[in-house]
Amino acid sequence: MHDLILKNGLIVDGTGAPGFRGDVAVKDGVIVEVGEVSGPAARTLDADGALITPGFVDIHTHYDGQVSWDSVLAPSSINGVTSIAMGNCGVGFAPARPEKHAWLINLLEGVEDIPGTALAEGLTWDWETFPDYLNALARRSYTLDIGAHVPHAALRAYVMGDAGGDHEAVPSDAELARMEALTFEAMEAGALGFSTSRTYVHRSRDGQNIGTLTASEAELLGIAGALKRAGRGVIQLISDAYLTPDDDFAQREMDLIRALVRTTGRKLSFTVQQTDDAPDRWKHIFREVAAMNAEGLDVKTQVAPRPLGVILSFASTTNPFFICPTYREVAREATTEQRLAALADPAVKAKILAEHKHIHPPGMALIIVQGFNRMHRMTDPVDYEPDASTSLGVEAERLGRDPADFVYDVLLEEGGRRLLYMPLINYARGNLDDVWGMMSGPHSLYGLSDGGAHCGTICDGSFPTTTLELWSKGSKQGYKAPIEQLVHGYTQRNAQHVGWHDRGVVKPGYLADLNVIDLGGLSLGPPEIVQDLPAGGARLLQTARGYRWTVKSGKVTFENGAWTGEVPGKLLRGDQGL
Structure with a gap:
């Protein structure tokens, strides 16, 4: 007997192939049959009139603190996401010496707008090293699966002390070797990759620039060499390249990205958005990325499906x-x-x-x-x-x-x-034309939701919902995409980039991470201000209409937007194969 059958849905399988009508059978957390399904099931869900898609994979979140006190991980989980990558943009809470706890809270409060009082009360700090951190997460369960990058800012502070928070401080050869060794240790323990930040926008609560802002090529290549030595892992970063009107500066940042990928042989993705000061910079960056890929370098841009709205x-x-x-x-x-x-x-x-x-x-x-x-x-x-x-x-x-x-x-x-x-x-010209240009690029990944961050400023963990709802119907200027392309972007495409090859596709043998979606009824209401963080901290929380069911590893985790109490999600250590 099957554990679960989804019946009579339009299956959009995540590969980009045309959708087809059929059923999906699940046993022991894995998809076992697709199309015509045989045999009974302990539970059957009627997907008539709805899409059956893979669960969404969000590769750009900041739940690094929230995972130590919260199992639900909204708003991502309530918007169809079943796997997340966190530790992006060089910020996170491991490795962390006890005397640096307050400093890291100050940094994350400033960079990611997460209330410091909530972090101070909610963080359990049952770790010091990055492997300790992963072990702490492995003891917990969630509504979705989580993977974590090694964050450069935390690593720098752990090795260099106070000097690590000064972006003008240069690590000694011994300090650089130590950062490389700790990154290799983290990769061996199951880190997803290495992340860093090179933007002036990222500042601590007291206004100090992030310590990684002007890290040299030698420092970055030295640390990222751990990924080459490990033979796995991805690099993620944010750079001021997208927001500068300075052509020379933007080109230097592109050259640095090229050097990182050429030297390490690893995949890399980085933030690309549009600002008023440099509304066409993204086009220059896309040309550079196309040239890198033509050289055989696996470089992707991470882009957003709508304006980043405050x-x-x-x-x-x-x-x-x-x-x-x-x-x-x-x-x-x-x-x-x-x-x-x-x-x-x-x-x-x-x-x-x-x-x-x-x-x-x-x-x-x-x-x-x-x-x-x-x-x-x-x-x-x-x-x-x-x-x-x-x-x-x-x-x-x-x-x-x-x-x-x-x-x-x-x-x-x-x-x-x-x-x-x-x-x-992403709104310099008052429309979404340039957003569409970025989303439709051949080397673009759908990302930048920042789920878990910017608690009182933005609420973009709902990006997957916007991607399907808005772009399947079309923008006001008439740009639209087939639903199969949009689903592929948030499932198999993202999963393969970060090395999660066991999910993102509705086929036998793949993980039973699934959504049943009423596309015609899919919509987002305005966020609400809720005070559900530790110490009474407030955040913006946005729910979606149109998700009939979300299934994680064969368990129904959400039904009509309401959590069922199931927590089948877990820590993912590194690459995941079939």
């Missing part, structure tokens, strides 16, 4: 007034309710608006503070390609209101919990 609110982390001294004073020690009450005071509002006139921060922060024509009320379902004509800036102009004053009042709606959506990245 969610603005008085009840969360970011809003147009968050830099104003009075706002910072109000927010510093107050609870959420106390802060909202104070901000509703006309005298407090007047002081903040007066200060706001003189706030002109550099870079993307200026858009957050002054970009009223990019601020939109969040709708249900969320509109991820809003038009400037519906912005609060245009609405204020129509009403004859000062835009800052008007936006302040809008943020006070719903008891101060009104959410605004601001497409900050």
Whole structure:
């Protein structure tokens, strides 16, 4: 007898091949029959009118802290994801000496907007080395499978001490050899790969640049040599190449990526997005990546399926007034309710608006503070390609209101919990044309969800849902893709890149990670602000409509968006074969 049968669905098997109608039978956590299924089952689910797809593979998350206290790992798990890679962008919590715990919390709070109080209370710290960390995770169970990269920033601090947090500090030969040895030890223990960050955007809570920002080619090649020695593992990084208007700088970063892959022989993926300052840089990067692949180097870009939109609110982390001294004073020690009450005071509002006139921060922060024509009320379902004509800036102009004053009042709606959506990245031209260009590139991977991070600023763990819902129907400019191509991008394609060859396909012998999806009913409502982190920490949480069932290793983990209580997920150590 089979454990589970999914009947009468349109099977989109993850390979990119045309979908076909049929059944899927599962036994002992593995797919055993596809198409015409024989025999009875302990449980049968009717997938009529729905898609049957592999579970999604999200290769860019930051659940490194959350995995030590949480088994559900939402919002990824509630958006059809059954396997995740974490430890991206060079940040994580291992290796970690006890005296560096507070420093790492400070770093992750700044880089990934994870409340420090939640990390301080929730992290169990039943590890020191990276193999210790993996062993700690192996003692726990989850709704999905997890793999972890060795994060460069933590490794640097572990070996170099305080100097590791200084991006201008150069490791000695002995320190570099030690970092290589620890990375090799981690790879032997089951690390997924090695990750690093080279972006000025990544700063600790107190504003310090991440220590890996300007790491030399010698340092990176020295550490990544461990992957060559181990004969496995992938490299993941973020670089400022995508956001710079400086052609020479961008080219140097591309040359560094080329050298890393050529020297180690390993696969590499890196972040590519679009900013207002360099709206066509992604095209230059894509040409470079195509040339690398033509040389036989396996280099991929990680791209997003929609704008990276900042969610603005008085009840969360970011809003147009968050830099104003009075706002910072109000927010510093107050609870959420106390802060909202104070901000509703006309005298407090007047002081903040007066200060706001003189706030002109550099870079993307200026858009957050002054970009009223990019601020939109969040709708249900969320509109991820809003038009400037519906912005609060245009609405204020129509009403004859000062835009800052008007936006302040809008943020006070719903008891101060009104959410605004601001497409900050990947929206330089006010549409998704360039996003489509990146997604359809031959060397692109769907990633960058940052699930588990940016708790009060963005909520992009729902990227897989947007990928299927938006792009199967088409953007407002008319770009669309076959559902088979979209599913392939979030299943077999991602799984193969990181070496997980036992999943991402609906075929006999593959892991029974599956979704049953009502594509016509698939949609995303606005995120909610929930206070379910340790120490009462708040985060944005977004659920999806349209997932009938998610199955992990043959167990139904979610039914109509609700967790069933099953936790069949586990730690993945390195590559996974059939």
